[in-house]
Amino acid sequence: MSLLISQLINGLQSGSIYALIALGYSMVYGIIMLLNFAHGDIIMVGAYVAWLAIIHFALSPFVAIALAILTCTVLGVTIEKVAYAPLRSSPRRSLLITAIGISFLLENLAQIIFGAGSQRVPKLISGPSLNIANQHISFTAIVTIIVSVISMVILTFLVQNTKMGKAMRAVSEDMGTAQLMGINVNRTVSFTFALGSALAGIGSILYCCAYPQASPTMGSMLGLKAFVAAVLGGIGSLPGAMLGGFCIGLAEAIVSAVGLSVWKDGVVFAILIVVLIFKPTGILGKPVSEKV
Amino acid sequence: MKKFLSIALILVLILGCFAACGKKADTGDSTVKESAAPENTASGETIKIGIIGCHTGEYAQYGLGVKNGASLYIDQLNANGGINGKKVEIVAYDNKGDNQEAINAFNRAVDEGITALIGDVLTGNTIAVVGVAYPLNMPMITASATAEAVTYDKDTNTVYSNVFRTCFIDPFQGEKMAKYASEKLGAKTAAIIYETGNDYAVGVKDAFIATCKEVGINVVDEEGYASGDVDFKSQLTTIASKKPDVVFCPNYYEDDALIISQARQVGLKATFLGADGMSGVKDYASAEELEGTYYCSGYAPGSTDAIKNFEAAYTEKYGASTLNMFAATAYDAAMVLCNALQIAEDKGLKAGTDEYKQAVIDAIRNNSADLECITSKGYTFDEHNNPVKDAVIMKLEGGKEVYVETF
Numbered sequence: 001m002s003l004l005i006s007q008l009i010n011g012l013q014s015g016s017i018y019a020l021i022a023l024g025y026s027m028v029y030g031i032i033m034l035l036n037f038a039h040g041d042i043i044m045v046g047a048y049v050a051w052l053a054i055i056h057f058a059l060s061p062f063v064a065i066a067l068a069i070l071t072c073t074v075l076g077v078t079i080e081k082v083a084y085a086p087l088r089s090s091p092r093r094s095l096l097i098t099a100i101g102i103s104f105l106l107e108n109l110a111q112i113i114f115g116a117g118s119q120r121v122p123k124l125i126s127g128p129s130l131n132i133a134n135q136h137i138s139f140t141a142i143v144t145i146i147v148s149v150i151s152m153v154i155l156t157f158l159v160q161n162t163k164m165g166k167a168m169r170a171v172s173e174d175m176g177t178a179q180l181m182g183i184n185v186n187r188t189v190s191f192t193f194a195l196g197s198a199l200a201g202i203g204s205i206l207y208c209c210a211y212p213q214a215s216p217t218m219g220s221m222l223g224l225k226a227f228v229a230a231v232l233g234g235i236g237s238l239p240g241a242m243l244g245g246f247c248i249g250l251a252e253a254i255v256s257a258v259g260l261s262v263w264k265d266g267v268v269f270a271i272l273i274v275v276l277i278f279k280p281t282g283i284l285g286k287p288v289s290e291k292v
Numbered sequence: 293m294k295k296f297l298s299i300a301l302i303l304v305l306i307l308g309c310f311a312a313c314g315k316k317a318d319t320g321d322s323t324v325k326e327s328a329a330p331e332n333t334a335s336g337e338t339i340k341i342g343i344i345g346c347h348t349g350e351y352a353q354y355g356l357g358v359k360n361g362a363s364l365y366i367d368q369l370n371a372n373g374g375i376n377g378k379k380v381e382i383v384a385y386d387n388k389g390d391n392q393e394a395i396n397a398f399n400r401a402v403d404e405g406i407t408a409l410i411g412d413v414l415t416g417n418t419i420a421v422v423g424v425a426y427p428l429n430m431p432m433i434t435a436s437a438t439a440e441a442v443t444y445d446k447d448t449n450t451v452y453s454n455v456f457r458t459c460f461i462d463p464f465q466g467e468k469m470a471k472y473a474s475e476k477l478g479a480k481t482a483a484i485i486y487e488t489g490n491d492y493a494v495g496v497k498d499a500f501i502a503t504c505k506e507v508g509i510n511v512v513d514e515e516g517y518a519s520g521d522v523d524f525k526s527q528l529t530t531i532a533s534k535k536p537d538v539v540f541c542p543n544y545y546e547d548d549a550l551i552i553s554q555a556r557q558v559g560l561k562a563t564f565l566g567a568d569g570m571s572g573v574k575d576y577a578s579a580e581e582l583e584g585t586y587y588c589s590g591y592a593p594g595s596t597d598a599i600k601n602f603e604a605a606y607t608e609k610y611g612a613s614t615l616n617m618f619a620a621t622a623y624d625a626a627m628v629l630c631n632a633l634q635i636a637e638d639k640g641l642k643a644g645t646d647e648y649k650q651a652v653i654d655a656i657r658n659n660s661a662d663l664e665c666i667t668s669k670g671y672t673f674d675e676h677n678n679p680v681k682d683a684v685i686m687k688l689e690g691g692k693e694v695y696v697e698t699f
Binding site: 003006007010011013014117118120122123129136138140141210211212213218221252253255256257259261262263264265 | 488517518520525527530546549550558559575576578
């Protein structure tokens with residue numbers, strides 16, 4: 001029984017990282033219908049920034065964390081401005097291909113600059129671990145789960161209760177009409193990217209706490225799984241992305257716990273296939289009726 | 293039209309490049325003899341042995357290490373009077389890391405009358421040479437080829453009885469670590485976490501389990517993971533619940549580091565053990581997480597007095613740039629081989645004859661156990677001609693990988 005609880009906590013820990021990243025996918029998809037495949041690589045950049053800050057500039061972990069999140073945010077907005085904004089009126093396929101291109105660009109840049117091997121990210125946070133009912137729960141796991149829940153609460157507040165959030169929801173519903181109503185679409189889209197990338201930045205820090213290595217391709221699998229989480233929850237839906245993230249994390253933990261760890265990735269992508277076949281809108285997604 | 297012309301021009305240029313490359317490759321004629329006999333002896337009689345390896349090209353580091361390491365021993369031996377007054381003459385050829393060149397080099401060395409061979413260096417080259425050396429029953433010792441197929445053909449169940457090696461094959465490390473865990477660490481229970489798609493990890497793991505059965509360690513859990521995984525917490529939580537004394541982790545250092553850090557996160561405090569793939573792990577996890585982790589390896593620089601003497605002599609003669617593990621195992625290979633030559637000489641046989649070669653092979657197999665070699669206190673060989681020898685045990689202490697003992 002206590003083993004089960006530990007496994008659930010393992011699942012929640014990786015699930016909350018997936019959820020944070022899935023939120024970025026879902027928000028961007030909701031607003032400009034783009035699957036931003038460069039999103040996973042932003043996490044990789046965040047991890048390298050944290051590593052650089054601590055190892056090469058000898059900054060304190062706290063500054064490194066702030067710097068990593070800031071860099072991710074700026075990078076996300078820059079990518080949107082440079083690569084996606086000029087293509088906003090082109091077919092969606094061009095946007096998608098651009099996103100994949102950006103993803104490769106970031107991965108290969110990292111490989112050229114930092115080398116193909118991985119780098120160790122030193123400890124960013126430390127604290128006492130908990131022992132509940134003879135079961136060890138690490139400080140990292142507690143922090144990861146708490147930080148992501150807080151981030152999600154803040155995000156929900158931003159989207160539901162602020163003017164910018166209202167603008168985001170309006171643009172995602174109908175970009176043209178929103179513009180006619182006096183909403184600055186460019187600013188709103190940039191804000192969405194900033195928000196999504198900041199979450200990715202937080203995700204990258206939490207990821208580095210659990211798996212303290214930065215490597216050029218670390219973002220691709222992480223991004224893909226978060227994408228599956230977003231689809232599972234219903235892409236475009238924020239509560240859906242959170243739910244999807246936790247589900248994927250738990251599914252992985254359970255699969256590993258029963259001794260099928262080698263099939264972990266397979267199970268995640270099988271979930272994607274099953275969702276796409278039987279409920280393409282995901283758990284919480286709204287069905288979109290095609291306008292004729 | 294202009295476009296077409298420019299494309300055509302580019303194509304012509306590219307083709308030109310290839311043509312030039314092709315020619316260049318051809319001009320590198322056949323093998324070139326590198327070292328001559330030591331200025332000859334009073335009796336005029338020498339015992340010729342071949343040293344073949346990749347002395348140029350991408351893997352020259354290994355080839356030169358082997359050549360220099362073996363030559364160092366032979367030069368020392370000759371300086372002390374050789375074998376019963378006869379000098380050992382080295383016939384060295386470069387195979388450039390190429391299989392066909394390796395066979396050519398071997399054939400040429402045979403034409404020059406070698407009676408034994410130290411080499412080849414790379415696994416592929418060695419297998420190629422074994423193909424021609426086995427029918428000749430030519431005694432050969434490789435210092436570096438680790439693949440099982442070098443001494444044993446699984447498909448035909450043939451042991452190449454003339455081929456030996458002084459480096460251990462990968463699975464042997466699993467055997468060593470199981471024995472070490474039992475004898476020195478007092479382990480009674482063990483768990484394993486390994487990369488399932490990795491032949492190295494699987495081979496070492498299988499040997500570990502087999503030896504655990506022999507020495508009475510109970511393997512309580514065996515967890516796998518797929519290549520590229522970074523999250524091992526679920527597997528480690530399962531392992532932690534079974535409270536093993538040691539966790540065997542025969543993977544490469546980056547994965548090992550992630551596994552050990554996450555093990556500490558889920559509260560698994562057992563001692564971690566690894567094989568030589570773990571070497572370098574110190575740069576990938578924190579000192580306190582790694583503290584007390586053991587792994588084994590074939591060679592540790594500066595570990596024992598014998599190694600220190602060897603390293604000093606080697607550096608003085610050849611510099612430190614090619615001083616590596618295979619230089620040390622090649623020194624051992626030369627020692628094992630020359631000991632066998634001595635025995636064949638004592639029998640009064642004539643170098644190069646079939647009886648002589650068989651005597652050398654028998655002596656390598658049966659009379660190498662008491663030699664004071666530098667990487668191992670003597671060599672014995674198992675039924676597949678793989679060495680049973682010492683390994684170096686390394687321990688993580690304060691963020692450093694330090695030598696513990698030769699086991």
